[in-house]
Amino acid sequence: MRKLLVLSATLLLAACSQPQAQVSEIHAQVEQEDRCHLCGMVLVRYPGPKGVANLANEQQLKFCSTRDLFEFVLQPDKGRQVVQALVHDMAVNDWHIPADEFVLAQEAWYVYGSDRPAAMGPALASFSTEESAQAFADAFGGRLFRFEEITLELLNSHKNGHQGGHKGH
Numbered sequence: 001m002r003k004l005l006v007l008s009a010t011l012l013l014a015a016c017s018q019p020q021a022q023v024s025e026i027h028a029q030v031e032q033e034d035r036c037h038l039c040g041m042v043l044v045r046y047p048g049p050k051g052v053a054n055l056a057n058e059q060q061l062k063f064c065s066t067r068d069l070f071e072f073v074l075q076p077d078k079g080r081q082v083v084q085a086l087v088h089d090m091a092v093n094d095w096h097i098p099a100d101e102f103v104l105a106q107e108a109w110y111v112y113g114s115d116r117p118a119a120m121g122p123a124l125a126s127f128s129t130e131e132s133a134q135a136f137a138d139a140f141g142g143r144l145f146r147f148e149e150i151t152l153e154l155l156n157s158h159k160n161g162h163q164g165g166h167k168g169h
């Protein structure tokens with residue numbers, strides 16, 4: 001039993017380890033002057049969770065929204081340079097002025113389709129736990145997603161405020 005546990009922990013580590021740099025700390029800060037790497041907007045002027053990407057070359061990119069972080073990470077040539085992606089944990093941050101509490105993007109729970117405001121389109125709200133994500137969805141609407149389930153198609157299908165699906169005329 002003990003052996004099995006050790007083995008699975010090793011496998012997990014192997015799966016997560018990055019060949020280039022090692023970024024172990026989950027730490028990032030949003031500064032007053034930070035602009036989105038993708039669209040140039042000043043982060044602190046907009047509500048909702050932000051994203052941070054630490055690159056293999058030790059550059060740190062910030063994004064006005066989790067949406068723009070995903071737009072970056074999901075491009076294969078860009079995503080390959082990312083050694084750590086962080087998103088705000090909205091269970092402990094103020095929605096309108098999210099501060100310094102982040103969670104690993106791959107481990108976060110997401111709610112998409114709520115009525116909360118964010119930059120660049122409908123909010124992709126991020127949380128450290130399933131419970132806090134579910135509580136948010138119960139209060140503001142939307143569905144829960146894991147990191148692997150978020151695609152550019154999903155984000156773009158909702159961009160104009162439509163809640164997906166074909167209405168048909």
Ligand code: CU1
Pocket residue numbers: 036039040041064119120
């Ligand atoms: Cu923007």
Ligand code: ZN
Pocket residue numbers: 036037038039040041063064065068119120
């Ligand atoms: Zn942006």
